[in-house]
Amino acid sequence: MTATPTIGMSSEFLTCFSKLPKTQQKKVEQFVAKFRDNPESSGINFERIQQARDKRMVSVRIDKTYRGIVLKPDVGNVYLILWVDHHDKAYDWAAKHRVEIHPATGSIQLFNAEYSEQEATPVPSSVNTSEIPLFAAYKPEQLIALGVPESLLSAVTKVTNESELEALDRVLPAEAYEPLFLLAAGEPYEELLAEYNPAANETIDTEDFVGAITRAASQRNFHVVTDDLELQKMLNAPLEKWRIFLHPSQRRLVEGHAKGPQRVLGGAGTGKTVVAMHRARWLAQQLDPASNDKVLFTTFTKNLALDIEANLKKLCSKEELARIEVINIDAWIARLLKRYDYQLQVVYENDDHRRDCWDKAMALRPEELSFPDSFYEEEWRLVVQAQQLRDRPDYLKASRVGRGTRLSRVERAKVWPVFEQYRNLMAMAQLRDFQDAMHDGIKLFQKGPLTLPYKHAVVDEGQDIGSAAFQLLRTVIPEGANDLFIVGDGHQRIYRHKVVLGRCGINIRGRRSKKLKINYRTTEETKRFAMAVLQGVKVDDLDGKTDSNQDYLSLAHGEQPQVHTFSDFKTELDAIVEHIRALTNDGVAEHAICVVLRTNNKCDKYQGGLEARGISVVQLQSNRSDTSLEQSIRIATMHRVKGLEFQYLVIADASAGTVPLDFIRSNDPVEQREQDLNERALFHVAATRAMKGLMVTSVGKPSRFLLNEK
Numbered sequence: 001m002t003a004t005p006t007i008g009m010s011s012e013f014l015t016c017f018s019k020l021p022k023t024q025q026k027k028v029e030q031f032v033a034k035f036r037d038n039p040e041s042s043g044i045n046f047e048r049i050q051q052a053r054d055k056r057m058v059s060v061r062i063d064k065t066y067r068g069i070v071l072k073p074d075v076g077n078v079y080l081i082l083w084v085d086h087h088d089k090a091y092d093w094a095a096k097h098r099v100e101i102h103p104a105t106g107s108i109q110l111f112n113a114e115y116s117e118q119e120a121t122p123v124p125s126s127v128n129t130s131e132i133p134l135f136a137a138y139k140p141e142q143l144i145a146l147g148v149p150e151s152l153l154s155a156v157t158k159v160t161n162e163s164e165l166e167a168l169d170r171v172l173p174a175e176a177y178e179p180l181f182l183l184a185a186g187e188p189y190e191e192l193l194a195e196y197n198p199a200a201n202e203t204i205d206t207e208d209f210v211g212a213i214t215r216a217a218s219q220r221n222f223h224v225v226t227d228d229l230e231l232q233k234m235l236n237a238p239l240e241k242w243r244i245f246l247h248p249s250q251r252r253l254v255e256g257h258a259k260g261p262q263r264v265l266g267g268a269g270t271g272k273t274v275v276a277m278h279r280a281r282w283l284a285q286q287l288d289p290a291s292n293d294k295v296l297f298t299t300f301t302k303n304l305a306l307d308i309e310a311n312l313k314k315l316c317s318k319e320e321l322a323r324i325e326v327i328n329i330d331a332w333i334a335r336l337l338k339r340y341d342y343q344l345q346v347v348y349e350n351d352d353h354r355r356d357c358w359d360k361a362m363a364l365r366p367e368e369l370s371f372p373d374s375f376y377e378e379e380w381r382l383v384v385q386a387q388q389l390r391d392r393p394d395y396l397k398a399s400r401v402g403r404g405t406r407l408s409r410v411e412r413a414k415v416w417p418v419f420e421q422y423r424n425l426m427a428m429a430q431l432r433d434f435q436d437a438m439h440d441g442i443k444l445f446q447k448g449p450l451t452l453p454y455k456h457a458v459v460d461e462g463q464d465i466g467s468a469a470f471q472l473l474r475t476v477i478p479e480g481a482n483d484l485f486i487v488g489d490g491h492q493r494i495y496r497h498k499v500v501l502g503r504c505g506i507n508i509r510g511r512r513s514k515k516l517k518i519n520y521r522t523t524e525e526t527k528r529f530a531m532a533v534l535q536g537v538k539v540d541d542l543d544g545k546t547d548s549n550q551d552y553l554s555l556a557h558g559e560q561p562q563v564h565t566f567s568d569f570k571t572e573l574d575a576i577v578e579h580i581r582a583l584t585n586d587g588v589a590e591h592a593i594c595v596v597l598r599t600n601n602k603c604d605k606y607q608g609g610l611e612a613r614g615i616s617v618v619q620l621q622s623n624r625s626d627t628s629l630e631q632s633i634r635i636a637t638m639h640r641v642k643g644l645e646f647q648y649l650v651i652a653d654a655s656a657g658t659v660p661l662d663f664i665r666s667n668d669p670v671e672q673r674e675q676d677l678n679e680r681a682l683f684h685v686a687a688t689r690a691m692k693g694l695m696v697t698s699v700g701k702p703s704r705f706l707l708n709e710k
């Protein structure tokens, strides 16, 4: 026996702790601190549990009515705190559960052992029921090697289709269900084995809990508490499990050394931001304490950066925090330019002065060519600006791949004066488009010498950060180990900034693909609904190849999303109000419900309607964090809810003409396809913000996204 005991806390313990009354939580907190200090002190009252399935489970007395359930293994100075509840309920829990070290993966598994063969009878499926077992191609030992508990093997081998497998979700530990689900979805067995059983060549001692708790697979459910401050932090925010319990696939990314840039993909809710934040912290820990080196953490919008900063405060120590600089990409670039004495005023697309220059330049468009105004804007953005074309000869020979409107050489020569004039007018007004300013920056910084503190950069929302920004990052962050860590998801690209990392000097090829596959946020039902909007759409992997959307799985199940169509605005709003009232009457907090709309104008309109019906509403503003303490329903645009999440979400007015917005249609077929994809992605983003329930409403004809029309 070692002198200091190892005290592990289960993730389930934090869940039941969070449900206790506040006064009771205080007592449990005091108890856990005392237990951690010395579990064998005379003040700790252990009681045997007659009906416990696992005789190593004992109860500990918190007070007259509450009990904790602790596992005291036969070997090693280790205790696992598993559960806390009212006396009878805690004993009942102990009667149903088991804790085992899995003989193949070596992970500590906690699961409901009540499952009987009768319950195991697979749920009949109405479609395509095949009598051939789903995993017939695999030997029992192969399934066990993936993490299936031996006691549940027979149930797994009987499964004949996916819905029967889903019925087993309730009884299998998540670390066993996940690889089975992914195997059934077509993932190669060997890859899953490597992912879920990195201990394949180890000899596993199924009694050695001290060794087992150090395995990444155990750490998704158990955490060794090492100091009082950490314990306090955990108990103060017991539901913020992302801070402590990382999935093994997340942990590998967070703590893995990389020779160069890394790109991590993952569908909505798979914990990309969580991984990016842990990675930034880990990188900060690796910095030389004597240096002034920093980790840059950047994302697309200001409000996302603010949210990340707030969450990093929960994760990091003061010292770690001081080494991480969080800033949205545009602000960071603007600041760099300022530092280099950049004289021009950088402006965005909707700037009035810029608009003025554009409108004046458009006076030069050739009357004989009947291109619509949108053609010139697209041509400017997608060809001239994207390739940084400076003069007519360059434009005449430039590639126009990706543009659907054909242009002869003569036509090119005729449209060029518009762009030339625009550049001249902007230069005279001392203005610069942000895109152009970034290219100026790249040239400036390439000349160097740079004395910037950044050793590593972590990039969130990589799918929306365009080529020029990535080129700039590559110029500023020195090449080397762990230099760039980029997370993103092409299915969520809602701004028009496509990137091929390889073309920005960021070489991620040749490394094992890194993808997060477990969705922690939305239910499987909502995830499938949100994915259906992207059915058949080709989505890129940020590096010019196609990304799949079939390979991720939600841990939670719930109701099917509700989809309703109404004849008019008034009846739609009445139904939304009824839905909100039903939720709040059920105890759902107002701020955990969000109504989402396609545009700001619609937000105003629906806010007015809800308020007129007595519902208090807070509208989320762009570029500002939601810091309101008001217990009110949230209302926001689809763009604004990016990166956020709510227990319940209503997507209102998902009607034809509004979703997608009909006035942004391009005349160019290629551009039209891209815009359609963006709008689908936007709807997908909105739908995947719902944690528990989603309602989608429309007035008149529903959006074609809901009707499965192209």
Ligand SMILES: Nc1ncnc2c1ncn2[C@@H]1O[C@H](COP(=O)(O)OP(=O)(O)OP(=O)(O)O)[C@@H](O)[C@H]1O
Binding pocket: 241, 242, 245, 246, 247, 250, 266, 267, 268, 269, 270, 271, 272, 273, 274, 275, 489, 492, 519, 520, 521, 642, 643, 644, 645, 688
């Ligand atoms: N290891 C974990 N344990 C518990 N919760 C987790 C874990 N990882 C992520 N989560 C939770 O899952 C949700 C989604 O995480 P996160 O926002 O990082 O995902 P994301 O992939 O960045 O999502 P999106 O791309 O949709 O914005 C959050 O509520 C987060 O706290």
